[in-house]
Amino acid sequence: MIGWLDGDGEAIRFTGRSLSRAELRRLVASVAEQFDRSQGPVLAHDADPVAQLVTVLAALEAKRAVVVADPAQAAPVVSSLPPGTELVLMTSGSSGNARPVARTLASWTASFEPFTGLTGRTEARRSRRDARAEPPVVAITGPLHVSMQLFAALHALWSGAVLVDDIAGAHLVHATPTTLDRLVSAGHRPRRVVVAGSALPPSALASARAAGIAVTEYYGAAELSFVAAVDHSRGDAEDSGALLPFPGVEVDVRAGELWARSPYLSLGYAGVDGPYRRDAHGFATVGDRADAAPNGSLVVRGRGDSAVTVSGTTVLAEDVEATLAQLAGVRAAAVIAVPHALHGQVPVAVLELAASADLAHIITAARSRLTAPEFPRRWYAIEALPRTTSGKVARGALGVALAAGSLDEDRFGRA
Numbered sequence: 046m047i048g049w050l051d052g053d054g055e056a057i058r059f060t061g062r063s064l065s066r067a068e069l070r071r072l073v074a075s076v077a078e079q080f081d082r083s084q085g086p087v088l089a090h091d092a093d094p095v096a097q098l099v100t101v102l103a104a105l106e107a108k109r110a111v112v113v114a115d116p117a118q119a120a121p122v123v124s125s126l127p128p129g130t131e132l133v134l135m136t137s138g139s140s141g142n143a144r145p146v147a148r149t150l151a152s153w154t155a156s157f158e159p160f161t162g163l164t165g166r167t168e169a170r171r172s173r174r175d176a177r178a179e180p181p182v183v184a185i186t187g188p189l190h191v192s193m194q195l196f197a198a199l200h201a202l203w204s205g206a207v208l209v210d211d212i213a214g215a216h217l218v219h220a221t222p223t224t225l226d227r228l229v230s231a232g233h234r235p236r237r238v239v240v241a242g243s244a245l246p247p248s249a250l251a252s253a254r255a256a257g258i259a260v261t262e263y264y265g266a267a268e269l270s271f272v273a274a275v276d277h278s279r280g281d282a283e284d285s286g287a288l289l290p291f292p293g294v295e296v297d298v299r300a301g302e303l304w305a306r307s308p309y310l311s312l313g314y315a316g317v318d319g320p321y322r323r324d325a326h327g328f329a330t331v332g333d334r335a336d337a338a339p340n341g342s343l344v345v346r347g348r349g350d351s352a353v354t355v356s357g358t359t360v361l362a363e364d365v366e367a368t369l370a371q372l373a374g375v376r377a378a379a380v381i382a383v384p385h386a387l388h389g390q391v392p393v394a395v396l397e398l399a400a401s402a403d404l405a406h407i408i409t410a411a412r413s414r415l416t417a418p419e420f421p422r423r424w425y426a427i428e429a430l431p432r433t434t435s436g437k438v439a440r441g442a443l444g445v446a447l448a449a450g451s452l453d454e455d456r457f458g459r460a
Contacts, residue, residue, distance in 0.1 A: 056068070059095050059098075073099055076100065077107040087100065089112065090114045110130045111133065123145045123316060127315065130149070145314060146192075146321075159293060163261050180206050186212065191436075194219065218233075221240065223436055230252075235258060238258055238259075239263070244363060245260070264343075270310065301336070302335075303335035332348060334346040347361050347362060362381070369394060373402075374407055375398060376398060380395075381393050383423075395447075
């Protein structure tokens with residue numbers, strides 16, 4: 046682990062604090078020595094991101110399993126670690142229940158080389174040993190307890206990049222689609238943005254391209270790691286929204302459900318149940334829906350648990366959200382299933398709107414673009430959609446609010 050930190054030069058720049066690779070090596074070695082004298086999983090629950098990162102690196106160096114958790118929440122109680130566990134990370138909790146996912150470090154490091162190729166950073170591994178080379182600057186835009194951000198941080202250190210938490214001046218930025226849209230609007234122009242966490246709207250991709258930003262998009266899950274990806278600057282996939290299997294991943298779409306087999310899969314959950322399933326042939330799924338094309342590309346439709354069943358017709362919330370998000374005045378959209386006496390379930394739309402939004406026009410425009418089962422039966426406007434720390438819409442929180450009636454004052458229409 047400390048071997049990743051060889052070479053000279055700057056390693057990290059977080060919250061105004063800078064550490065060289067040598068300083069980070071010494072700090073990690075010192076903390077790892079303390080962990081050598083104790084037993085059991087290490088908890089990386091620090092509010093200071095530098096301290097949290099050092100804890101993770103030191104635990105891995107000391108061959109101790111490390112549980113990486115949100116410092117804003119109570120420390121999780123994690124038991125029954127699967128054999129071989131080295132890292133435990135919590136799922137996003139977008140449905141309301143965060144689960145501890147156990148994995149080996151190798152399940153991440155095995156993807157470092159192919160991931161580097163997808164981000165156009167083939168020179169990065171050399172830069173940490175060559176003082177004459179200017180290392181790339183890589184920015185993360187979320188907390189380290191989020192799996193996509195921690196992966197990005199470890200990959201950056203492994204590759205010899207300078208890891209920062211400020212996108213100004215960064216060459217490469219890891220972001221959600223919402224963050225990509227905001228950084229483009231704010232005038233930031235990194236060379237490339239790596240996007241994950243939710244589907245990338247065509248409008249956000251078009252804005253980034255117009256700004257001269259290369260975009261790599263990938264789909265994965267905390268339980269599965271990488272499944273599919275595309276470098277939009279190369280036109281790897283012909284269809285909008287289509288991704289190609291990530292190098293080393295075999296995919297199988299079974300009755301619309303996406304399964305994957307790869308060296309990147311997790312060991313499963315630590316002491317809890319959840320949607321992750323693995324068959325006898327090594328394929329695993331979390332219930333996400335997808336369409337497969339004859340050319341091998343995939344269009345990921347969303348989580349099966351976010352689907353709305355309207356009189357026996359399955360409506361994927363992500364499809365409706367993508368349509369609504371393209372309407373003028375809609376900044377973001379969430380579609381939630383609510384019980385209905387006649388239809389079983391119906392979709393409800395909760396929108397984050399621009400100040401100039403024309404509500405009547407939005408409903409009219411949506412009616413012409415959505416099928417009858419897809420069309421939301423109730424509409425709400427709120428100042429900002431609740432999100433998890435990973436940037437995903439907190440569907441569980443919205444479902445609770447709808448059931449409690451706490452969004453009623455924000456309701457602006459009924460279909």
